[in-house]
Amino acid sequence: MTADSDDILTRVDGHVGRVTLNRPKAINSLTHHMVTVLDRVLTEWAGDPAITAVVLDGAGERGLCAGGDVVAVYESAKAGGEDVRRFWWDEYRLNARIGRYPKPYVAIMDGIVMGGGVGVSAHGNVRVVTDRSKIGMPEVGIGLIPDVGGTYILSRAPGLLGLHAALSGAPFTGADAIALGFADRYVPHEKLAAFTAAVGGAGTEAAIESFATEPPPSHLLAQRHWVDECYAAPTLAGILDALRGHGDPAANEAADLIASRSPIAASVTLEAIRRAGDLPTLEDVLVQEYRVSCAASRSHDLVEGIRAQIIDKDRNPTWSPSSLAAVTEEDVQGYFAPADPDLTFEED
Numbered sequence: 001m002t003a004d005s006d007d008i009l010t011r012v013d014g015h016v017g018r019v020t021l022n023r024p025k026a027i028n029s030l031t032h033h034m035v036t037v038l039d040r041v042l043t044e045w046a047g048d049p050a051i052t053a054v055v056l057d058g059a060g061e062r063g064l065c066a067g068g069d070v071v072a073v074y075e076s077a078k079a080g081g082e083d084v085r086r087f088w089w090d091e092y093r094l095n096a097r098i099g100r101y102p103k104p105y106v107a108i109m110d111g112i113v114m115g116g117g118v119g120v121s122a123h124g125n126v127r128v129v130t131d132r133s134k135i136g137m138p139e140v141g142i143g144l145i146p147d148v149g150g151t152y153i154l155s156r157a158p159g160l161l162g163l164h165a166a167l168s169g170a171p172f173t174g175a176d177a178i179a180l181g182f183a184d185r186y187v188p189h190e191k192l193a194a195f196t197a198a199v200g201g202a203g204t205e206a207a208i209e210s211f212a213t214e215p216p217p218s219h220l221l222a223q224r225h226w227v228d229e230c231y232a233a234p235t236l237a238g239i240l241d242a243l244r245g246h247g248d249p250a251a252n253e254a255a256d257l258i259a260s261r262s263p264i265a266a267s268v269t270l271e272a273i274r275r276a277g278d279l280p281t282l283e284d285v286l287v288q289e290y291r292v293s294c295a296a297s298r299s300h301d302l303v304e305g306i307r308a309q310i311i312d313k314d315r316n317p318t319w320s321p322s323s324l325a326a327v328t329e330e331d332v333q334g335y336f337a338p339a340d341p342d343l344t345f346e347e348d
Helices: 032-046 070-078 082-099 150-154 161-168 174-180 189-201 204-211 221-230 236-245 249-259 263-276 282-297 300-311 329-334
Strands: 002-004 008-013 016-021 053-058 063-065 105-109 112-114 126-129 134-136
Touching: 008 032, 016 032, 032 082, 053 063, 053 189, 063 105, 070 082, 070 300, 082 282, 105 189, 126 174, 134 174, 150 161, 150 263, 150 282, 161 174, 161 221, 161 249, 161 263, 189 204, 221 236, 221 249, 236 249, 236 263, 263 282, 263 300, 263 329, 282 300
Parallel strands: 016 053, 053 105, 063 112, 105 126, 112 134
Antiparallel strands: 002 008, 008 016
16 A cells, blocks of 8 residues: 655555655644554554554654644644644644554664654654764753653653753653653664664564664763752752752852743742652553643744744744743643643544
8 A cells, every 4th residue: 555645655565554744845844644554554554454563764864853834833833723633633643653653663763753743753662863863852941741651761760860851842852762661772873874764675684683783872971970869859940950959060050041041931940840750651641741831832832932933034033921930830730731631542
């Protein structure tokens, strides 16, 4: 079966279902159509005994996927958010499907893998990073909160490294991704073509055995000494004080980065990661994320953050509330109110 469109290519190569995200000029950012096609074809392949594995990659040289189509999010949020809430509904259901996929789901996390790109890769059961991988959940920089199941992984990372990654929004390497729980295997970029061919020939396990190598040391893992200490503070203001007061320059840099983010988005992110750690399943976390994202779609900061970073590119957002001190507990808790309707995972 082949189902080609302008922005996503799906095909069967022998016994392997192949999916290529195909918007290279936009680093394969996800549209609603791409999500719909991927969900449909994964459903079909799951029930097809001739398909033994699925391989997901991205067109072009820049990366697997830079996230969702942020301009579409911006336009929808300005118009009330109905379209973006529908997109998130379908996207998060796709993330859950990937998380419970019954066959090897091989995600090639080469190059840039951000936000929504994490959602279509990091919940798979064979997650491959390379020496070119640049992975992250940068949502706080545009007034959004990490989603697509990202808070599930971040809340389960070693120590408080996930909280650091979420609040700073800073990208991390393939080696870091393995350490944090976003990936499993490390294959050098130059061997990806041979690795992918081997999945279709010898099979997934044999391909991993032949081409996966030990990753280099994780830079993030080496910083746990100050990360675990500083991020243990009970409040975001306390975390910033601890970071600024620490002797490690990397801690001071993290403080500056977090201080530049949306105060409400960063505050909600802290609460979301802590709550996600107590939720038992990916689906439970996705329900929470849908509630939070729906609230964000009605916020000032989502529109303003995308305007400043993507639309006007002045990099000078005017956040509201304008400071952490102005963010109330009521503001934060409001993001966790049930959506109407709440996300479900029942088949249509």
